[in-house]
Amino acid sequence: MATVEINFDGIIGPSHNYAGLSLGNLASSSHAGNVAYPRAAALQGLAKMRHNLALGLEQGLLLPLPRPNAAFLRAVGADGSENPRLTAAAWSASSMWTANAATVSPAADTADGRCHLTAANLVTMPHRSQEWPDTVKQLRLAFADPAHFVVHDAVPPCFGDEGAANHMRMGLSHGALGLEIFVYGTSGGAFPARQHEQASRAVARLHRLDPARTLFVEQNPDAIAAGAFHNDVVAVANERVLFTHELAFADPQGTYTAIRERFPEAEIVVVPADAVSLADAIKSYLFNAQLLTLPSGEMALVIPTEAWEHVRVRAWLDAMLASNGPIRRVLPVNVRQSMANGGGPACLRLRVVADPATVDPRFLLDEAKASRIETVIAARWPEAIALAEVGTPALAERVIAARLALLEALDLTDLA
Numbered sequence: 141m142a143t144v145e146i147n148f149d150g151i152i153g154p155s156h157n158y159a160g161l162s163l164g165n166l167a168s169s170s171h172a173g174n175v176a177y178p179r180a181a182a183l184q185g186l187a188k189m190r191h192n193l194a195l196g197l198e199q200g201l202l203l204p205l206p207r208p209n210a211a212f213l214r215a216v217g218a219d220g221s222e223n224p225r226l227t228a229a230a231w232s233a234s235s236m237w238t239a240n241a242a243t244v245s246p247a248a249d250t251a252d253g254r255c256h257l258t259a260a261n262l263v264t265m266p267h268r269s270q271e272w273p274d275t276v277k278q279l280r281l282a283f284a285d286p287a288h289f290v291v292h293d294a295v296p297p298c299f300g301d302e303g304a305a306n307h308m309r310m311g312l313s314h315g316a317l318g319l320e321i322f323v324y325g326t327s328g329g330a331f332p333a334r335q336h337e338q339a340s341r342a343v344a345r346l347h348r349l350d351p352a353r354t355l356f357v358e359q360n361p362d363a364i365a366a367g368a369f370h371n372d373v374v375a376v377a378n379e380r381v382l383f384t385h386e387l388a389f390a391d392p393q394g395t396y397t398a399i400r401e402r403f404p405e406a407e408i409v410v411v412p413a414d415a416v417s418l419a420d421a422i423k424s425y426l427f428n429a430q431l432l433t434l435p436s437g438e439m440a441l442v443i444p445t446e447a448w449e450h451v452r453v454r455a456w457l458d459a460m461l462a463s464n465g466p467i468r469r470v471l472p473v474n475v476r477q478s479m480a481n482g483g484g485p486a487c488l489r490l491r492v493v494a495d496p497a498t499v500d501p502r503f504l505l506d507e508a509k510a511s512r513i514e515t516v517i518a519a520r521w522p523e524a525i526a527l528a529e530v531g532t533p534a535l536a537e538r539v540i541a542a543r544l545a546l547l548e549a550l551d552l553t554d555l556a
């Protein structure tokens with residue numbers, strides 16, 4: 141099979157909860173302390189994967205990381221009872237947001253003609269900073285073929301790196317030479333700027349990208365301050381199209397010009413702030429969408445139902461669909477459990493351009509496997525988790541056994 145885009149969604153783990161761990165992520169803070177529904181959450185995520193499969197697209201999966209993370213608790217000298225936030229960090233199911241697992245450069249862009257993946261260190265948030273060693277282990281299994289893939293360790297923790305959430309790629313097609321756009325933050329007012337410019341530059345060097353086809357762009361500090369803790373909350377690109385909020389970048393016109401100079405075929409769809417304010421964009425997650433090329437060649441935007449139901453966002457989408465723009469379809473999906481932690485459809489997936497035959501088939505999804513996963517989730521994932529239960533031995537036992545049952549069902553006990 142030819143090179144295609146494969147979206148690898150993170151299966152939402154059995155310890156999914158609302159601990160409010162992410163300063164600057166307004167949904168995370170505002171839902172802190174709510175009861176979470178891990179089973180419903182994982183089934184919503186699975187339904188999104190099936191939705192994309194049914195569109196005729198290649199779909200991959202990544203497994204939840206081991207939680208509670210005993211190694212993390214040991215490393216901070218805690219047994220899990222002293223500090224509720226440390227306990228919650230060790231229990232977080234945040235690896236579901238695989239857009240933060242790594243940055244990916246397809247083979248067409250790299251000097252050695254292999255697809256490069258660099259795990260993200262996620263150092264800004266303690267609960268996320270512990271993900272990368274297990275992420276690397278998983279990526280090295282999924283993308284083990286050295287003729288086609290290189291998996292790099294995370295860049296040093298002095299430079300925060302949040303992976304593909306701050307990386308966009310444009311090109312005539314997925315398999316063609318692309319323009320890679322890295323978006324970094326310098327300040328975000330009261331909120332942290334999570335992506336360091338030097339992390340982006342290190343990843344570009346490690347991936348052996350052509351400097352003439354690489355751009356480094358500053359995120360608008362006002363966007364971070366308004367709650368766009370990752371660039372993918374305010375912009376998304378796919379092939380020829382960049383779909384962006386007017387206030388996404390520190391220098392919007394300079395950014396568009398730089399893109400057009402390097403990629404004249406670029407079509408930039410800008411949503412003006414007077415139609416959809418930054419606050420509306422962040423609340424609805426309009427841009428945290430999967431902009432997909434369907435087998436017909438048409439582009440579709442997979443958005444959260446929150447965006448579809450938002451009056452001003454809906455008005456803008458209706459006008460866009462009525463115009464002759466490059467995005468021809470809008471497809472709402474329900475990922476409400478993830479959304480309440482600030483993770484929309486785009487956060488839940490890592491895009492990899494590759495020939496599926498070169499990927500470990502255990503990480504590729506089809507209907508039969510989706511049914512197997514569904515059975516395990518329905519039987520083993522806790523129905524509800526209240527924050528007070530996080531850290532308890534009974535729940536730990538349940539969460540560990542649930543993940544193990546999934547690994548067994550997928551023949552992936554190498555990750556146990």
Ligand code: SUG
Nearest residue numbers: 159160161162165168239305370487
């Ligand atoms: O890192 N939320 C995640 C959401 C990640 C979204 N990803 C992208 N935009 N690509 C984060 O802030 C919340 C956890 C909690 O509050 O319990 C959390 O980690």
